[in-house]
Amino acid sequence: RLPPAAATRLLVPASLVVAASGVWVLIAVAFTWVAQFQVVSRYGDWSAEQVRAGTPFPTVIAVACCLLAVLALGRATVAGTRRVRVLLAVRQSCRHVGEPGSLVVLDNDRPDAFATPGARGRIVVTTGLLRALTADERRALLAHEASHLRHRHAWWLLAAELAVAANPMLSSTVRAIGHAVERWADEDAARAVTDRRLVARTLARTALLIRAAAPSQALPATGGDVPGRVRALLEPAPRPRVVPLAVLAALLVATTLAAGTVQRRGDELLDQAGTYSPPAATVRH
Numbered sequence: 001r002l003p004p005a006a007a008t009r010l011l012v013p014a015s016l017v018v019a020a021s022g023v024w025v026l027i028a029v030a031f032t033w034v035a036q037f038q039v040v041s042r043y044g045d046w047s048a049e050q051v052r053a054g055t056p057f058p059t060v061i062a063v064a065c066c067l068l069a070v071l072a073l074g075r076a077t078v079a080g081t082r083r084v085r086v087l088l089a090v091r092q093s094c095r096h097v098g099e100p101g102s103l104v105v106l107d108n109d110r111p112d113a114f115a116t117p118g119a120r121g122r123i124v125v126t127t128g129l130l131r132a133l134t135a136d137e138r139r140a141l142l143a144h145e146a147s148h149l150r151h152r153h154a155w156w157l158l159a160a161e162l163a164v165a166a167n168p169m170l171s172s173t174v175r176a177i178g179h180a181v182e183r184w185a186d187e188d189a190a191r192a193v194t195d196r197r198l199v200a201r202t203l204a205r206t207a208l209l210i211r212a213a214a215p216s217q218a219l220p221a222t223g224g225d226v227p228g229r230v231r232a233l234l235e236p237a238p239r240p241r242v243v244p245l246a247v248l249a250a251l252l253v254a255t256t257l258a259a260g261t262v263q264r265r266g267d268e269l270l271d272q273a274g275t276y277s278p279p280a281a282t283v284r285h
Helices: 004-032 037-044 048-054 058-095 128-131 134-150 153-166 167-191 196-209 224-235 244-274
Strands: 103-106 113-115 123-126
Touching: 004 058, 004 153, 004 167, 004 244, 058 153, 103 128, 103 244, 123 128, 123 134, 128 196, 134 153, 134 196, 153 196, 167 196, 167 224, 196 224, 224 244
Parallel strands: 103 123
Antiparallel strands: 113 123
């Protein structure tokens, strides 16, 4: 297992690379079909007939890739727009509540705690939760939420959501990222209070106290796999491991090379079609 901070910093870019490479391959294959239309070939200065004759992809495959590429880009655009609007709305609503990075205590009996997103975010805790925790547990809780603010975890999650929107096959990876983000904050809290068991107890108690779901736009203290997080806190802090890093790096290189190979094949096809010239007509006397 990787330290959660390292896992987040690796899995998020990896998910984006995989999603982007997948979309790039879809576009490259789709363009071998789009390039066969005269209106397109006229602008590209290549022979539509040559592209049609030389394409290695059946028309049905290229058309399917075109539809999938449009769907992936559309899903990513919608997901990104929706998420950014929510983040901006939360930021706007908290603009006049306390100073950036400060603690905002809501007079509410419902136990809850979360960090609002953005560089000027706040830590929001209800009086219902504060009253239920001991002084040490409150310190652990606030250290956890401060980690979310300091490392801007909301933006890491936004990037992961964009990746899974473009490529739904990454859903399990994105769930792992969400868990890693929470574990990252847990480990920061454990270092801040120098007591891993205290953080584990705080997490377990908070999860039991919070009955209703936390706001989807916030980063609650009880996100992710709570039992798994508690178990991890009862064990020694994870150490960096070289083998998983090397495997992930190799997979990313292979994915990038595969996408580049498809693109080069498409470029070669268009280059050949562009350099093609029909044989000159012979004149008989």
